[in-house]
Amino acid sequence: MASPVVDDVKVERIYDITVFGASGFTGQFVVEELARVVDEENDLKWAVAGRSSEKLRAILVQAQEITGKTLENEIDIVVANVNDEDSLKTMCQKSKVILNCVGPYRFFGEQLVRACVENGCHHIDISGEPQFLEGIQLNYGSKAENAGVYVIGSCGFDSIPADMGVCQIREQFPGIVNTIESFLTASSSGSGTVGHYGTWQSAIHGFANSKELIGLRKQFQHKPMPRYQPRLTKRSSVFYHDQSSKWAIPFPGSDVSVVRRTQRFMHEKESMRPIQYGAYVTISSLFSLFMLIFGGLIFSILARYKFGRNLLEKYPRVFSFGAFSHDGPSRQQMAESSFTFTFYTEGFSSKEVEEKGKHDLKMVTKVSGPEPGYVATPIAMLQSAFVLLSETDKIPGSGGVFTPGAAFAKTSLIKRLMEHNFKFTTVTEAKQI
Numbered sequence: 001m002a003s004p005v006v007d008d009v010k011v012e013r014i015y016d017i018t019v020f021g022a023s024g025f026t027g028q029f030v031v032e033e034l035a036r037v038v039d040e041e042n043d044l045k046w047a048v049a050g051r052s053s054e055k056l057r058a059i060l061v062q063a064q065e066i067t068g069k070t071l072e073n074e075i076d077i078v079v080a081n082v083n084d085e086d087s088l089k090t091m092c093q094k095s096k097v098i099l100n101c102v103g104p105y106r107f108f109g110e111q112l113v114r115a116c117v118e119n120g121c122h123h124i125d126i127s128g129e130p131q132f133l134e135g136i137q138l139n140y141g142s143k144a145e146n147a148g149v150y151v152i153g154s155c156g157f158d159s160i161p162a163d164m165g166v167c168q169i170r171e172q173f174p175g176i177v178n179t180i181e182s183f184l185t186a187s188s189s190g191s192g193t194v195g196h197y198g199t200w201q202s203a204i205h206g207f208a209n210s211k212e213l214i215g216l217r218k219q220f221q222h223k224p225m226p227r228y229q230p231r232l233t234k235r236s237s238v239f240y241h242d243q244s245s246k247w248a249i250p251f252p253g254s255d256v257s258v259v260r261r262t263q264r265f266m267h268e269k270e271s272m273r274p275i276q277y278g279a280y281v282t283i284s285s286l287f288s289l290f291m292l293i294f295g296g297l298i299f300s301i302l303a304r305y306k307f308g309r310n311l312l313e314k315y316p317r318v319f320s321f322g323a324f325s326h327d328g329p330s331r332q333q334m335a336e337s338s339f340t341f342t343f344y345t346e347g348f349s350s351k352e353v354e355e356k357g358k359h360d361l362k363m364v365t366k367v368s369g370p371e372p373g374y375v376a377t378p379i380a381m382l383q384s385a386f387v388l389l390s391e392t393d394k395i396p397g398s399g400g401v402f403t404p405g406a407a408f409a410k411t412s413l414i415k416r417l418m419e420h421n422f423k424f425t426t427v428t429e430a431k432q433i
């Protein structure tokens, strides 16, 4: 792969991959998955990093016990703290790619991106925070490009399935894609599942500061995107989706923001027709829907005030009605959980039909996989890193801030994901409406 530029520094990049925040809840599963699959790649050297060497050592011991791979005394430990610029610099100069698992990214993310750009090291994160992701694009896009550094955000469950799912549909659809709506269904058998506190905390502060996005987006001074007809169906904040036979709400994560950025990139850089995209989540029962509306109301009031945010942070289980906790899911709960995105695509069979502005083709596809936060996310993050290391020639440009779709559309990422427990399937082949 082409080496990023670092001025005036003699740098020896000892590690192909450094997992930063390896001692965190998500970080530990990234370490385990890396230990499991690293031998599938060509002679790859990796390290774990974080602010406590004791915790990192314990993570290596635990991953060794679980995977049966020799890690203790084999895998290096790098001590680095977001608040210590020199430690970040040293870590970046030793690494080709850093997998950043330290969040919430709005508090801890920018420092490492800056260090990566200044020290010629690629950066992959699993942020689901649009303000962070778009802010990094605004403030580091050209700097990263000039440095030959790839900063690729949202490479976890947010937003690889949605973004790569849309990329695959564009390839597969036998005509012109105009609109895609995705409906996420999360399933868990047995005792149900929970998300870990880190994601809850990111959601609280993302919601509290969601207005920032308006100002941020103005600063890009983007040209308006072309407005194709028919427009994407306008959905209300709660609606019944006939095709899923379920109630649904808009997906509260970063998928729409990420997919739209990918579509803008493809339109501006590759002259592609942008696809209109909407993301929704299905709700399993009317009772769950009422709980969600009630919980959402309390969350939205509390998240506005410091006192309320403190309460939300202190009692995640109470205020999320059991959806998040300080402990996160058990391994058993993770083993019993999965996700499915169902994509409903509509478009035109030809240019002539497109001119009439009425869809004549539709198709239904799915992207599914294991437990989203701590099984699917490490798989997606690691396969993204392997692709970045081995297929740089298929990633556009020579650096910059990218979404997964913009970076990986032409690479083997989907194939790799399918080899690692993700499924990309066609439910109904494209047919006339």
Ligand SMILES: NC(=O)c1ccc[n+]([C@@H]2O[C@H](COP(=O)([O-])OP(=O)(O)OC[C@H]3O[C@@H](n4cnc5c(N)ncnc54)[C@H](OP(=O)(O)O)[C@@H]3O)[C@@H](O)[C@H]2O)c1
Pocket (backbone or CB within 6 Å): 021, 022, 023, 024, 025, 026, 027, 050, 051, 052, 055, 080, 081, 082, 083, 101, 102, 103, 104, 105, 108, 126, 127, 128, 154, 155, 156, 157, 158, 159, 196, 197, 198, 199, 200, 202, 372, 373, 374, 377
């Ligand atoms: N995209 C997705 O689907 C997805 C899935 C899972 C997680 N995530 C995101 O990943 C992030 C982490 O979540 P989590 O649940 O793993 O959180 P977590 O358990 O709280 O982990 C946070 C990590 O950050 C480290 N850290 C905190 N302050 C630091 C500092 N000053 N310097 C260096 N390291 C520092 C912690 O180190 P110590 O161990 O030393 O405290 C820990 O390793 C969140 O933003 C979450 O939203 C996204």
